[in-house]
Amino acid sequence: MHKIFTLSFLLLSFLVNGQESIEKLLKTHNKESVPYISVQELAMPKTNAILLDSRELFEFETSHLKDAIHVGYDKFKIESVTNRITDKSTAIVVYCSLGIRSEAIAEQLKKKGYTNVFNLFGGIFEWKNKDFTVYDIENKPTENVHAFSKEWSQWLLKGNKIYD
Secondary structure: OHHHHHHHHHHHHHHHHHHHHHHHHHHHHOOOOOOEEOHHHHHOOOOOOEEEEOOOHHHHHHOEOOOOEEOOOOOOOOHHHHOOOOOOOOOEEEEOOOOOHHHHHHHHHHHOOOOOEEEEOOHHHHHHHOOOOEEOOOOOEEOEEEOOOOOHHHHOOOOEEEOO
């Protein structure tokens, strides 16, 4: 009985502190040079932003946010954005798995003069954890989410974790 109580307590603590842990993770890896937008804010009907997915193509093909544009990370070219989004005041939300790679891409956009750029707090993992829909390469809803790596997958609490 004691083991069940302890295990339950640990699981509950993890779930309650999950948001705080993601916050600590992002504070460790990010400079916070780009303002965050929460998944709840992004999901609001009045939010009209262009979504840029800064994960690799195989991650994007597994799952992405609806209407997101894949821009990548390792082979990111700023022209892929500047040629497509000419109004530098356009609202842009950049995301990745958790919000680390997306900050680097968003910083490049800010350096090019984009003034309304946000980083999705917790990335696609937090989006899925909050029960929002993700889409596959055919733009159909999916439970699959590319988990990036075993280490980072601990932050994805819902959906099917996919690895390469």
